[in-house]
Amino acid sequence: MKNLNGGITMDKSKMTEMFFGPNHPGVPGNYGINYYYEGDTVVSAEPNAGHLHRGFEKLMEEREWIKNTALVCRICVMEPDINEMVYAMGYEAIGEIEVPKRAQYIRSIILEMARIQAHIFSIGGNCGAIGLYTAMHWGVLARDYILDLFEEITGGRVYHIYIRPGGVRHDIETSTFQKLLDLLDDLEKNRMPEFQKLIFENPTAQKRWKNTAVLNQDDALRLGVTGPALRATGLDHDVRRLMPYGAYDEVDFEIPTGEKADAWTRMKLKRDEIFQSIKIIRQLIRNIPDGPVSVNLGNALKYRIPEGEAYVKVESARGEYGYYMVSDGGLKPYRVHVRGTSTPLGLYGVEALLPGTRIEDVPVWAHSLGICPPEFDR
């Protein structure tokens, strides 16, 4: 039998159209890719986005400033806390409000917990894409214990609505911090070694991930890609070091990088970042100061800030996540524009980078580069 992989003829009679569509267990969300393939290799592709569009930017212009904090966390479903943080940061930047120290420390602890659970879920999802379903079950279970702690602190498992302009909603007790430290010990000493043995020392998984979904440095910088996908090529750019926010300028942590940017390096980076986050949370809990946890901004239904604009960003588990906010001095925002992390890869990256991969590696490409559809559909 002739091997058709090397010999792509671009002959229309040999190409087949395939819908890696919205109704598929291998996509990371309600999103589709329509592509043509010939033999075993993808020849051309285009995205099929817009299934999750709710019109957030228009809805935010119709509600007062405080009511948007309940709406904004639903933009990114895997990691809702970053949305609340960026909205509060934008409001405080335009209004020139200073947040107390204890609130900044608590915000950073919540964001690091969200990063750990997003990375564990993503590692599990990556394993599900290649067929290692045991790791998917373990990943979802380890994440569930962190969601239990979120429920004890904020009242909800998935959507917290805890960070708001001026600080956080209420204080955390010392016994809860002790439970968090016990959970982190258990994660570091019992669960991560089991993941190491099952996933990272598994020869079949290594063979599937090495040299798949390669993204080199020129392509990444040209597209505007950030996060672990860019750090796997060798640069150590991280918003927590470039433009510090919260309490990150008072803790000590490393930024892991890789050399060869394939799916295997990105998996190792996610595991290393979990260990760094555990180290950050331990330092924050040890050094947290006393004091108030929010600033009194007056009647909540009459929040008002002067005219101005701001572009603020944070480092989510997948990269840079930014909001552009414009205020005209009124009771409602004038314009809020959301820049999701996976906008360049989910829309243009499919057209430019996907041709050339084998069709069984398309789910690995989508999961490992961190495409999260509700971010660019809004």
Place this chain on the structure above:
Amino acid sequence: MRSENELITLINDKLNPLEVNILREQNMSVKLKKDELVSGLNYLKARGYSHLATISCVDWIEENEFELVYHLFSYEDKINISVKTRIDRDKSKFVTIKNLWAVAQYYERDIHDFFGIEFEGNDDMEELILENWNDIPPMRKDFKTRDYVNEKFEWRDYDGQK
């Protein structure tokens, strides 16, 4: 690595800005005329500002203008620059920048979907996120979303009480 003030001197010398502002630490905004925007972006890109985060559009309906904002960032200087320009609201047309950054063709397609602005040089203007939309572009300020919803959908009737 340049500081904000050195950057202001550079911009005032070489480009022809209408307004340059330092908004806060590590954040600046530059306002240019619409014919000089592409050369301004080209100049900044050659000086290290090669990361295009996104392109936003704001609808100033009272002044009858659209404002396009390009957010650039440099990894060496660590400064965010928002480059702005204004175009007319009734005949809304602008030039594409997909020759500088190829990823901009999808940002411009998104703005065309929601605001109705045409970009010369970018032919791929199919609907990206909406489907079969037959009203005015929804993010404009004269599109009233609650009137549209009351007309197209019906509310549930809870035994006579609303």
Place this chain on the structure above:
Amino acid sequence: MKEKYKSSKWQEVINWAQKRSLFMLHYCTGCGAIELPPTMTSRYDMSRFGIGPAATPRQADILLITGYLSTKTLKRVVYTYEQMQDPKFVMGFGSCTINGGMYWDSYNTIKQLDKYLPVDLYIAGCMPRPEAILEGFLDLKQKIEAGEAEGYKKYKEEYEYYKTNQEKVLGEVKRRQ
């Protein structure tokens, strides 16, 4: 009701067997789908009740609409529902299927699922916990045993009503020949 659709004694045996083996279509349509992996995996295990995921609509019994539906997704969900084999059940998940929920004034989401597909059961919450989802499945099982979960028969009888509502929102929808 037409004569050939009336239940008989044999139908009770079928109902008893059917409620113990239900396949759920694995299609995550909205943001409520993030609470499905905890329900399917080992902590809140749902396979002890005989419920498991299925990949294609031809092999599924339950269509779970997890959350809001944009008009683009509604078209695909209607075609998916018509491809499933009888008997089939639809469950509305979350408060967005009941009256629009959080996005009540959005131009792109639908406000009542009842007008476009026949719904057998609603689960309230935003979003419902895994324990609430399991209780919803147990309620569905009781309804199947009692012979009350007959949404698929209602769709065939009131076909014109559903199709008119769908065409008002979507424009043009395929009809049966």
